Amino acid sequence: MFELGNLESFPLIYIVISVIGIFISRFNLIIMLLALDIIIFSISLMFIYLSLLNYDPLGQIYAFLLLPIAATETALGLSLLIIMFTASNKSTLLVTL
Numbered sequence: 001m002f003e004l005g006n007l008e009s010f011p012l013i014y015i016v017i018s019v020i021g022i023f024i025s026r027f028n029l030i031i032m033l034l035a036l037d038i039i040i041f042s043i044s045l046m047f048i049y050l051s052l053l054n055y056d057p058l059g060q061i062y063a064f065l066l067l068p069i070a071a072t073e074t075a076l077g078l079s080l081l082i083i084m085f086t087a088s089n090k091s092t093l094l095v096t097l
Contacts, residue, residue, distance in 0.1 A: 007049050014042035029084075033077040040070040 018035040025031040044063035051059025 008046070011042035011046040011049070014045075015039055018042070029077070029081050033074060033081075036077075037070055037074055040066055040073070044070075 015038075018038040021035040021038075022032055025035075044066040047059040047063040047066070049059075051057060051063075
């Protein structure tokens with residue numbers, strides 16, 4: 001019934017772009033957090049694609065359960081960034097890993 005074509009390549013492209021973004025911007029914590037969010041969302045997109053392809057709603061349930069994990073990761077990362085920014089007393093923040 002569903003002929004989704006080459007939709008499985010989109011999440012893989014997003015994952016590759018995000019991993020490249022993590023390696024390029026090692027010192028910018030906000031970009032790294034955004035790249036991690038893109039990885040989590042692309043994994044959930046892959047779950048949705050595979051559930052549509054196999055006529056199984058379990059992949060959509062997994063994708064729905066990944067959303068709070070991504071939100072938690074973002075909230076914790078941004079709170080750590082705010083703590084580091086207020087502790088450094090600088091106008092810019094350079095993160096060294």
